[in-house]
Amino acid sequence: MSGSPEDPSAGPSHGKPVGRRIFLGLVGLGAVGVVAGSEAQNALSRWLAPVMANDPTGLVALLPLGDTFRFYSVVGSVERRDGGDYSLTVGGEVATPAKYSLADLQRMPQTNLTETFHCVTGWRVPDVPWTGVRLSTLIDRAAPRSGATAVRFRSFDGTYTESLPLDKARRADCLVALRMLDAPVTHDHGGPVRMYVGGQYGYKSTKWLSGIELTTEEIPGYWERRGYELDGTIDE
Numbered sequence: 123m124s125g126s127p128e129d130p131s132a133g134p135s136h137g138k139p140v141g142r143r144i145f146l147g148l149v150g151l152g153a154v155g156v157v158a159g160s161e162a163q164n165a166l167s168r169w170l171a172p173v174m175a176n177d178p179t180g181l182v183a184l185l186p187l188g189d190t191f192r193f194y195s196v197v198g199s200v201e202r203r204d205g206g207d208y209s210l211t212v213g214g215e216v217a218t219p220a221k222y223s224l225a226d227l228q229r230m231p232q233t234n235l236t237e238t239f240h241c242v243t244g245w246r247v248p249d250v251p252w253t254g255v256r257l258s259t260l261i262d263r264a265a266p267r268s269g270a271t272a273v274r275f276r277s278f279d280g281t282y283t284e285s286l287p288l289d290k291a292r293r294a295d296c297l298v299a300l301r302m303l304d305a306p307v308t309h310d311h312g313g314p315v316r317m318y319v320g321g322q323y324g325y326k327s328t329k330w331l332s333g334i335e336l337t338t339e340e341i342p343g344y345w346e347r348r349g350y351e352l353d354g355t356i357d358e
Contacts (some may be wrong), residue, residue: 144298166170174245174252193338196282197280203241204224205225206316208314209257210335212335214274227254231259235320241325242323249287250303251304252318253300255298256294256298260298270337272285273287275317275335275343276333277328277330279330281346282329282342283344284317285341286322293298293321296317312331313327313330316331322355323355323356325345
């Protein structure tokens with residue numbers, strides 16, 4: 123989901139619907155991918171990424187692709203940003219607001235994690251390598267005011283938001299991710315910078331990250347306003 127981090131449970135507002143014949147054909151391709159193994163699944167997922175991101179029905183993202191990522195945005199297509207025009211702001215209830223370029227983030231100490239990504243709709247991707255700056259590092263640099271109890275995230279898609287209590291945002295497995303799957307985070311995966319929140323369902327891991335805001339209370343995000351739980355802790 124991100125808009126929603128790879129979660130197709132509600133349709134975006136833009137894009138052209140996928141016709142029935144095309145969808146049935148894609149279902150067949152998805153089944154072939156599952157049988158063929160992980161390399162074929164990943165290749166098929168990459169091939170389908172532009173279709174998924176622009177399908178307002180959300181149906182394509184439900185294809186049986188196996189243990190690989192689905193691509194989805196709550197707004198349809200999202201403008202691309204790279205090292206030349208990307209920036210991340212940190213503000214809100216802080217003493218020292220900041221603005222970081224991609225190069226700034228790359229120069230900071232990096233943390234490596236390998237964890238399974240869980241979507242709340244049931245699919246998962248095991249053993250995903252993530253690399254990035256611990257969110258706690260950026261929070262500490264900003265010097266939160268005494269009233270700050272939560273963190274709000276914004277996406278440069280212009281619509282998606284998410285949140286975490288401050289104690290969970292400080293966890294060691296909560297990253298401002300610059301790399302995933304042993305490569306820079308691609309645009310379709312929410313790059314060049316996205317969140318990865320360990321122990322939480324994917325909707326908490328905001329893609330196309332553009333803003334981090336310290337707040338006095340936890341503010342429900344895009345999916346919570348549509349019925350999702352404010353606490354996205356994985357239930358296993």
